[in-house]
Amino acid sequence: MAKFIRLQPSGKEITCAEDQTVLEALEHAGYALPNNCRAGACGECKTRVLSGTFDQGFVMDMALSRKDRAAGYGLMCMAKPTSAALELDYGTADAQPKLFPPRTGVPFVVVDKMARAPEVVELRLRPLGGRLRYWPGQHVMVGSTDPAHAERQYSMANAPRPDGEIVLLVGRHRGGETSTWIHDALAEGDVVAVSGPYGTFIGDVSLEAPVVCLAGGTGLAPILALTDGALRRGFSLPVTIVYSARRSAEVYERGLTAYWQRRYPNFHFVVTLTREAGGSGEYGGRIPDILPGLFPHLAPYQVFIAGSPGFVAACEAAALVCHALPERVFTEAYVPRAQPALPASERLMEPSAVG
Ligand code: FES
Incomplete structure (x- = not known):
């Protein structure tokens, strides 16, 4: 019964x-x-x-x-x-999921560091001690364990794993002290300080609607985490990532997205290049220009957008022109030197429930 x-x-x-x-x-x-x-x-x-x-x-x-x-x-x-x-x-007074309380200065070891694109490295970090619990789509602040390098914001590129490993994609920013340190000096085996999780780019999980994700640069990271989490929990409606890069060499995670496409028939990865001709099956041009051809009627969809502030603003405007419903558009813009956006305390889980 x-x-x-x-x-x-x-x-x-x-x-x-x-x-x-x-x-x-x-x-x-x-x-x-x-x-x-x-x-x-x-x-x-x-x-x-x-x-x-x-x-x-x-x-x-x-x-x-x-x-x-x-x-x-x-x-x-x-x-x-x-x-x-x-x-x-469970959740808040209006049944929204609760967020995990942020922790500060949690030591993580760099277990892997590899170049993913000419100006992007991937860091795999494992916690010393307890795992950091987070929702896919959230971000952390990463800095050195001494005060020499300021904390900077990076989104997790993976859904939570039992061993607590988090994957970050770090772009090199001209004049950016922390990204220069990560690219040029940080080595496997080093310990970094991680604070978080922060942010509310987790969408509305109660929505049963197909998904379109628009990502540029390292904005792909939270989109990958959200997709990882959704596909693993058996989300069966169509999920499409449209990824914009200047050149083919700057498109990363081709292997992971190819795996997802073979493993999950509802997943599609679309690449568009803005500074060179795309390969077979790829598009040319900015996302706002090609979106009407790909998704002329976005009203039934949830739309996730992540990247630089200019990219996010242009894609959001284009999505609305394609009839996306404003309440179903979720955005994450990377503002240089952004402070962590603390979630409303009402959405925080009790520490006792976090473990
Ligand atoms: S999901 Fe791992 S214990 Fe329930």
Whole structure:
């Protein structure tokens, strides 16, 4: 028999079918919950159950400690309600997902550094100690562990992983002290200080609508994280990334996007080049110029745009001309020396729920 799940403090109710886990029921109803392994091993989906009973199934102690259990937490990727109703501490008063409280100066080791394009390096960083929990699309501030290099903002390019590894794409900015340090001096094995997560470029996960993403330069990073998270959780509606670069050599992550295209028939990666002719299947010209030909009617879509402020403004204007609904357009612009945008405190998760 189907059970009810009530989300507090919003009071929204959803049904949970006999064979569904709580996570599956939430996602089926359009509510997002952080998750990763979906097998009771990583702890990412840990949630406080306010009332009702549930069968937790087999989960790892490191993902859900005795202390967690005693405090009423459960792993929703494995939990199945056994009482008629289960009440969860979920989201805000209007049922939006909560954000994780930022941490400051968390030490991460550079486990890999590689050139992705002439002016872009990819950093793979792993935390010493606890993982940094975040939503795909958010960013962190990265600086040196001594005060010599100021923190600068970089978006995660991957959805959360059980080992806590984050992937950053760092463009070289002329005169930019921190990006010059990262490109020219930072080495594998070095330790950096990471603060975050920050930002609300996570979209509206309750929207069941196809997705168009418009990215320029290292604006591809948050778009990759959002796509990674959506495809991994089984989002089945069309997802298209339109990526703008000046030259073919500046298009990176071709391997990952090719994998996604083969693995997920609903995913498409479109490249447009602005300073040289595109290869087979590629476009030429700026996104605002080619968008009407690709997506003349964007009203049914959610649109994500990330890149420089000028790029974002031009793409947003073009999307609206193509009939995108303003409330379904989500933007992330990289402003040089931007301060972290702290989310509204109302959306912050309680520290006890973060682990
Ligand atoms: S998603 Fe990993 S424990 Fe639930």
